[in-house]
Amino acid sequence: MTTIIQRSVLRKIPNFPGKRQTRCRRFSARAVQDFDVVIVGGGPVGLALASGLGSNKLVRESVKIALVEAGDLSKIRDWALPRHTYSNRVSSITNASRVFLEGIGVWAHVDQSRTSPVREMQVWDGLSDARIVFDAADLPSISHTNPESNEMARLTENLNLQRALLWHLDSMSGLQLLQKVKVESIQREDRESGHGWPLVHLSDGSTLRARLLTPSPKVGADGFNSPVRTFAGVASYGWSYDAQAVVATLNHPPRGAFQGPNHTAYQRFLPTGPIAFLPLSPTVSSLVWSTKPPLAAALCNSDSAVLANMINVAFRLPEVSVRYLHQIILDAHSSGQSISSEDICNEIAFRERSHQIPGYSAYASISSSLSSGVPPSDAMVVPPLVTSIQSGTIASFPLRYNHADSYLGEGAGSRTVLIGDAAHTIHPLAGQGLNLGLGDVECLVRYITQSLANGGDIGSYTALRPYAAERYFTNHKVMSAIDKLHKLYSSTLDPIVWARSVGVEVLNELDSVKAALMMDAGAGSQQRSGWDFLAGGMEGIARGVGTARVMSQGIGEAVNSGIGQLARNLGGRFLG
Numbered sequence: 145m146t147t148i149i150q151r152s153v154l155r156k157i158p159n160f161p162g163k164r165q166t167r168c169r170r171f172s173a174r175a176v177q178d179f180d181v182v183i184v185g186g187g188p189v190g191l192a193l194a195s196g197l198g199s200n201k202l203v204r205e206s207v208k209i210a211l212v213e214a215g216d217l218s219k220i221r222d223w224a225l226p227r228h229t230y231s232n233r234v235s236s237i238t239n240a241s242r243v244f245l246e247g248i249g250v251w252a253h254v255d256q257s258r259t260s261p262v263r264e265m266q267v268w269d270g271l272s273d274a275r276i277v278f279d280a281a282d283l284p285s286i287s288h289t290n291p292e293s294n295e296m297a298r299l300t301e302n303l304n305l306q307r308a309l310l311w312h313l314d315s316m317s318g319l320q321l322l323q324k325v326k327v328e329s330i331q332r333e334d335r336e337s338g339h340g341w342p343l344v345h346l347s348d349g350s351t352l353r354a355r356l357l358t359p360s361p362k363v364g365a366d367g368f369n370s371p372v373r374t375f376a377g378v379a380s381y382g383w384s385y386d387a388q389a390v391v392a393t394l395n396h397p398p399r400g401a402f403q404g405p406n407h408t409a410y411q412r413f414l415p416t417g418p419i420a421f422l423p424l425s426p427t428v429s430s431l432v433w434s435t436k437p438p439l440a441a442a443l444c445n446s447d448s449a450v451l452a453n454m455i456n457v458a459f460r461l462p463e464v465s466v467r468y469l470h471q472i473i474l475d476a477h478s479s480g481q482s483i484s485s486e487d488i489c490n491e492i493a494f495r496e497r498s499h500q501i502p503g504y505s506a507y508a509s510i511s512s513s514l515s516s517g518v519p520p521s522d523a524m525v526v527p528p529l530v531t532s533i534q535s536g537t538i539a540s541f542p543l544r545y546n547h548a549d550s551y552l553g554e555g556a557g558s559r560t561v562l563i564g565d566a567a568h569t570i571h572p573l574a575g576q577g578l579n580l581g582l583g584d585v586e587c588l589v590r591y592i593t594q595s596l597a598n599g600g601d602i603g604s605y606t607a608l609r610p611y612a613a614e615r616y617f618t619n620h621k622v623m624s625a626i627d628k629l630h631k632l633y634s635s636t637l638d639p640i641v642w643a644r645s646v647g648v649e650v651l652n653e654l655d656s657v658k659a660a661l662m663m664d665a666g667a668g669s670q671q672r673s674g675w676d677f678l679a680g681g682m683e684g685i686a687r688g689v690g691t692a693r694v695m696s697q698g699i700g701e702a703v704n705s706g707i708g709q710l711a712r713n714l715g716g717r718f719l720g
Contacts, residue, residue, distance in 0.1 A: 175350075177212045179591075180602060182344055182354035184327055186213030186220075188235075188302060189359025189564030189581035191309035194252070196589040198316040199248035203589070206596050209319045210352055212344070221310045223303050232537035233302045234422060236262065236409075236429040236575035238284045241272065241582045244297060253308035254300065257357050260423045261295035263407040266525065267648075270414040274645035275525075276652040293408075297575070299422050299430070322346070324405030330357070330375040332556055342375060342559055343605070346703055356592075356603035359566040376553030376560040382569070385630070387417050389572060390433040390439035393537040394455065394526035398426040410527045411573070412459055413633040414466065418573045419458045421527040428534075429527065432572055435600050439470055440540045442477035448533040449485035455521060456509035457492055459526045465495040471555060474706045544569055545627055547620065551612040552605060559603040561611065571622050571630050580619050586642045587615050610717070 181197065183190045197203045225231065237245070245251040280296045290563050313319055326347040333340030344352040359372035399406055406429065410421040417434035424430055431504035435443075435454070450473070457469055471490060476483040493510040503511045506522045509529055512600060546569045553560035564581035588611050595607035602608075632644055634635050 145569065146551050151528060175703060176343070176353050177210070177320075177350065178208070178353050178355075180207040180355045181209045182342075182352050182357050183209070183360055184344070184358070185213045185304075185360035186211060186217050186323070187360050187564065188309065188578060189585060190358075191306060191313065192245070192248075192585045192587065193314075193360065193644060194247050194319055195250050195309055195312050196244075197592065198313065198319055198706050200589065200593050202596055203593055204316070204318050207592075207602070209320065210354075211313075211321050211323075212325060212346065212352070213323045214281065215323065217321065217323045220303060220306050221314075223307050228428060228535060229423065230258070230393045230428055230430070230537075231301045231303050232390075232393050232422050232430070232433075232534075232539055234299055234424065235302055235305065235578045236297045236299055236422070237305070238297050238579050241579045243343070244582060244586045248312075250308055250312045255304055255308075258304050258424075259298050259300040260425060261407050262297045262299060262409045263295050265296065265411070267411045268413070269633070269641070269645055269648065270412050270466070271641050272645035274648040274650045293531065299409075299424060301424075302413040302578075320648075325350075327371050330371050334341050339558075353412050354559065354603075355601070356561065356608075357397070358561045358563055358588075360564055372392060372560060373548075373566055375561065376557035376562065376601070377555070378550050378562065379559070380546050381546045382544060385434075385543040385545065385571060386436060387541055387543045387571075388437045388540045390431065390435065390440050390443055390538070390540050392431045393424075393534040393538070394429045394431055394452070394530045395532045395534060396427060396429065398528050399528065400523075402519050403523055406528070408524065408527075410459060414458065414463060415634065415636050416470070418630075418633070420573070420575075421453070421455075421459065433458070434543060434571070434573065437542075438477075439504075442473045444538055444540050445477060446473060446482060447485055448535075448538065450483060450488050452530045452533055453485065453488050453492060453509070453529050460501075460507045460509055461492075461495055462499060465499065468495070471592045516615065522615065539575065543571055545571065545623065548622060550559055551616055552608050556606065561588065561608050568619050568623060569616075571626050573630060574622075574626050576622055576626065580622060583618065584611075584615050587611050 184191055190211060191428050194209055195502045197207060197209055242251060265278040278296065280294050312319065327344055328347050329345045331343050333343050342354045342357045344354060357372055396707060406423040406426050413420050416439060417435050419433040422430040422432065443454060454469065458466055468513050472483060472491060496508055496511050501508050504520055505521055506526050543691065548562050548567045551562045551567050563584040567584065568580060570577055591607065591611045595602045600607050
């Protein structure tokens, strides 16, 4: 299905912001290819959209799809690493997301030996040590006949998932994969009716005409700079966090015979940002440490042995000592020097002695005297001791919050729909970024299929509006809750620390509420939209803290009100 365009492709392209007006190349030298769906970007969400559409018989027989990627996807298709070696970009796939991936046939291509279940999560306050524990065994939807279902999420490398998606696409017909080619410009087709389709001009001189156009940037890319979003003319709101995420792949000993397997995810909220320890195998875990940019730079430029020691410290020592050690790293970095592993170990040992941490405690890292045998009673409250960091896995990237004003282009930008990072970016503290994108894909595939079944135009505003209405507010609730949690735990004010700590300790005793929170975060087989209740409850816990009224007489009432709201909204809804 090709058409030769004699007009418009030689005309001047409308200026993008910040760009000078230029003439496009002679795209008329090649035939213009017509596609029903053009996906720009070969990230996990874009590949999932192509897989989701292609796995549906009605869509596969009715829709012609093209996926455009500037990079070389063959490198991902052939990706392989030695055993016990892992890449540093890892995602938490919720049960809800996994059910979708299983349904479209992708999960069967995922290398299961490179995935790890998360059966427990331990999250605690770095200042007060108030802790909440989520256990998958508390989920009411767990199948007692299938122990493998007893998990909250499954961790895997992004490349493992992308490779599985590509392998799945290789078995599908009706999809044209265009790789190692960039989008140079996008313009509206010139039609007398004024309802022309988008024309996507590629760097190889070809042009694609799309009934429906969507961007899908790779994870970590700035989707809001994509030409598709510029063409759609959709504005956004958001901000950059004063934070950088440090990622790395960590080696550590296996858990002992008297301990559980390495299936627990740990997260400690320090004033500078949360640090997370995510299990990948019995002896390997992944680090995601969100912290201030100067400290992130100092940690990344330190010797890997120093970073390993600082990771151990971040989960174990009181915050005052963690802050002191951070300053040592910052001072060395600012002076252009580097601190040796021996020097930092000496400092850590001194701090452990000053806090009277015994060598047989799991909270000891440098002075640890743990050996094989019966572990200490606190062995499972902190992650295993990091012994080394896999070479080439230390990296850092900025964090931001951004949400598009709309998921649909209108007027001159019509026939475009935003999904994944092009529509929303969030803080990684809850590991929901990719899951939100996969939720977008499941929803969009569902409404495209529905439009086809009804004989509709899949690129029309009428066909796409239900997708935007469903996903926008669902995503907003999750984004709002995560942003509130980040801000709440960034404060060091005593009343706020006290309020959030009491809230967490009370929540930890409410098993039904914790089960509801896990269900709402996608740990159940179906994802439900309860993040708004979490956001409202946490906001209620801290509301008014710091004001004279609360400081003088009402802080307990404020905390109890917030806890009560959260318990009623989540626990009551769950039990009912």
